[in-house]
Amino acid sequence: MNRVRNSDETSYMQIYRRIKRDIVDKIYPYNSKIPSKRTIASEFGVSVITVEHAYDLLCDEGYIRSVQRSGYFVDFKSTDGFSSFPDKEPSAIFSNTTYENEASSFGFPSTVLCKTMRKVITNREEDILQKSPNSGTLELRESIARYLARNKDIRVDPSRIVVGSGAEYLYNLIASLIGRGTKVALEDPSYDKISRVYDSFGISCDFLPMTKDGIKSSSLKATDAKVLHISPFRSYPSGISASASKRHEYIRWADERSGLIIEDDYESEFSVLGKPVETLFSMADNDNVIYLNTFSKTISPALRVGYMVLPENLLWLFNEQLGFYSCTVPTFEQLVLSELLSGGAFERHINRVRRKIRSSLPT
Numbered sequence: 001m002n003r004v005r006n007s008d009e010t011s012y013m014q015i016y017r018r019i020k021r022d023i024v025d026k027i028y029p030y031n032s033k034i035p036s037k038r039t040i041a042s043e044f045g046v047s048v049i050t051v052e053h054a055y056d057l058l059c060d061e062g063y064i065r066s067v068q069r070s071g072y073f074v075d076f077k078s079t080d081g082f083s084s085f086p087d088k089e090p091s092a093i094f095s096n097t098t099y100e101n102e103a104s105s106f107g108f109p110s111t112v113l114c115k116t117m118r119k120v121i122t123n124r125e126e127d128i129l130q131k132s133p134n135s136g137t138l139e140l141r142e143s144i145a146r147y148l149a150r151n152k153d154i155r156v157d158p159s160r161i162v163v164g165s166g167a168e169y170l171y172n173l174i175a176s177l178i179g180r181g182t183k184v185a186l187e188d189p190s191y192d193k194i195s196r197v198y199d200s201f202g203i204s205c206d207f208l209p210m211t212k213d214g215i216k217s218s219s220l221k222a223t224d225a226k227v228l229h230i231s232p233f234r235s236y237p238s239g240i241s242a243s244a245s246k247r248h249e250y251i252r253w254a255d256e257r258s259g260l261i262i263e264d265d266y267e268s269e270f271s272v273l274g275k276p277v278e279t280l281f282s283m284a285d286n287d288n289v290i291y292l293n294t295f296s297k298t299i300s301p302a303l304r305v306g307y308m309v310l311p312e313n314l315l316w317l318f319n320e321q322l323g324f325y326s327c328t329v330p331t332f333e334q335l336v337l338s339e340l341l342s343g344g345a346f347e348r349h350i351n352r353v354r355r356k357i358r359s360s361l362p363t
Contacts, residue, residue, distance in 0.1 A: 011046050015054040023063050023076050030077045062243035076245050108299045112345050120335045128332040136163025136327050140334040143341040144307055153282040156309055165328040166304040167294050175201040185225035191236045214246035226259040233268040254288045261289045269298050269350050287311040305329050
């Protein structure tokens with residue numbers, strides 16, 4: 001009997017990971033029926049509600065689908081990367097307006113931010129006048145690294161984290177790193193400023209049309225680009241989220257052509273899943289993903305702070321070619337962010353917003 005093991009991880013997460021691994025390893029092939037909730041509950045010695053929570057997560061991510069009165073079936077194709085949904089034009093994609101309105105209506109509490117600022121000014125009076133290291137203060141990078149490990153299943157040394165004044169600044173650094181003459185594949189539609197930054201560096205863009213679960217597979221296969229810039233959690237402005245099959249397809253695409261993925265994890269903090277969001281960075285085995293995120297949506301667009309996590313094999317090249325650039329975020333703001341992250345205020349706000357979004361969504 002596969003009892004749930006003693007672990008810091010919750011029972012439903014252990015079951016989730018076990019079933020997910022079996023699906024990816026083809027123990028449960030595409031379109032096959034997986035064991036019922038009662039069967040798994042008996043096998044693992046847990047309640048049916050615990051198994052239901054695990055199955056809900058697998059459904060949300062696109063690994064399985066629920067068929068009324070028939071049970072749960074595998075919706076993940078490990079061989080070709082296509083989900084069970086046929087390609088459709090973006091006009092057929094569901095509206096994401098409800099989610100967008102809910103997420104944008106819960107701003108970070110100004111009282112908490114002001115209190116944190118006063119605390120930093122009082123306790124770190126001398127530190128806030130110091131020049132920041134070029135990649136950002138070690139304190140903030142360590143706080144980000146711990147946050148990513150807790151919430152994204154991304155476990156990296158702080159030396160691989162680079163702090164900068166928002167996504168557009170980081171786009172510039174990435175463009176400098178990959179170099180003139182490179183071709184980058186982008187989602188179509190995508191955030192307009194991404195292509196404008198690449199164009200300004202002499203980098204050509206190949207726009208790949210979207211379907212309801214991500215980039216159209218035939219277009220992804222046809223492009224001769226070796227760099228893929230995507231927002232798999234929630235592409236802007238379409239609101240499309242990449243399915244589990246599509247995420248694996250993106251990773252295989254990069255592996256097969258020794259390519260690079262730039263993962264723009266826009267808005268993922270407001271996921272209503274009860275687990276860390278599955279990032280391409282955490283899924284990839286070949287150290288070929290640059291992870292990108294900002295605090296613009298979670299705290300305020302006026303706080304121009306973002307960060308990226310570099311693959312180990314690009315760290316030396318980045319430091320050699322671009323490490324001389326000074327950090328564009330004031331030390332004071334970095335110390336305030338570090339306090340919000342390490343003190344728990346940031347995650348309490350995120351969890352509060354998630355609960356409100358979850359309660360407002362149709363059942």
